[in-house]
Amino acid sequence: MDRREAWKQTVRELCFGNDSSDEEDNLFLATVTTFHESSATQRGAWGGSVPGRRRIQRNRLEGHQRLFNDYFADPPVYPDYIFRRRFRMKRDLYLKIVKAVADHDPWFQQRRNAAGELRLSALQKVTVAFRMLSYDAPADSLDEYLQLGEATIIESMRWFVWAIVGVFGDEYLHSLNEEDTTRLIAINERRGFPGMLGSIDCSLNDINVLHRSHLLDNLAAGVAPQVQYSINGHQYTMGYYLADGIYPEWATFMKPISCPLGRKRQHFVIQQAAVRKDVERAFGVLQSRFPIVRGATRI
Template structure:
């Protein structure tokens, strides 16, 4: 129905990547595969079921708001969401949901140093109910414990050995999080706030929706997003 640029805008994802995920999910869970019923009629397609899950995630839409456009019942849409998230974890977790290794960390440090933030590993953004999502994410357990990959860098003549992530003001005071300065006074502090906010927007632009987004994943999120 849509050319590529409209598809990307409406689904928050590129068409070829979307179809790759649909196929991977259908291969992982036969429930998504299209079958014929006892009367010989084709049932629901994987595209219908996966699209229901994508629309709910992309727009925080309730299940009963999608039934007419996708020709799915509310119960089927909810089941699609449940099975979809399990399938995504089952298929993609080893590659895209793992902690960064030494090679990943070195690459991220080099990229962010060129952007003016030496020692930065990534950004964190939870668009909805930030703190509740933050404390339920297994990806962030080490951050909560004040643990981050060991790196060597220097800022203003001071040597540091622990990487950090950018976050906004709602997050807790953790050693692994660098938040904006409240009421910055002076050009240097004001410049820092502007640059810190600009890099944090990378996550919001890439992911949008009401999910926790951590941009430190090992190349995977760059590819997936």
């Protein structure tokens, strides 16, 4: 008895028991035949083997083994400095991210399909997402090396972004807390700006920052972290950010003086611009390492 006949026999017993009549057997066979014909039609219309579409036989295990040998074996083909240049981080940090993402979302875990074959590994799925982030590469440019289809690469990118927010969002994507405020106040006071919390800028046009970042919702409402500091004998209780002239006239923004007259004002403008450059340099580094920061990816 082949597998299909054995499956029919099992389903017949489940439906009618061992003592089924000829009439019930005929009804069952007619139902099974109709089901198979209907399923074949649906597969052709909604998925599976579509007539006229060529199915590409990718060797997923070969893609995983190639990636592992090149960068994660002991010893790997490519040394640490090349890994850092191509992945934009050290290998230990990269593996930490892969493990955190795989533990957070089972979608990244390697499993077997219905035929018992191993599916894509977490290294393959995360690596294609990192390559798109690091090089702003189109999805189909990563197919040959890692043996993933274009649609799977796009799906990996989306799942990876959601997983990163879910795993690291609370630690790195939050508004200032008391610990952050204390640390920033101490650093900036040593640089000559007591009460300063940071600088405002982004990789887009400056005027879009306040409308796009949910981290600044409180700031847009006129609420800033409460701090205690003194300038020229005056006590202040609200922190501020350095900004350039395009930002609105808010008490939480310290903007440069237009047309400064006198040495004191000119000195302030120079120092304010020098410290404000920190955030611009930070975005410059991010854009050089992750070109996707320069603009939205077109997946």
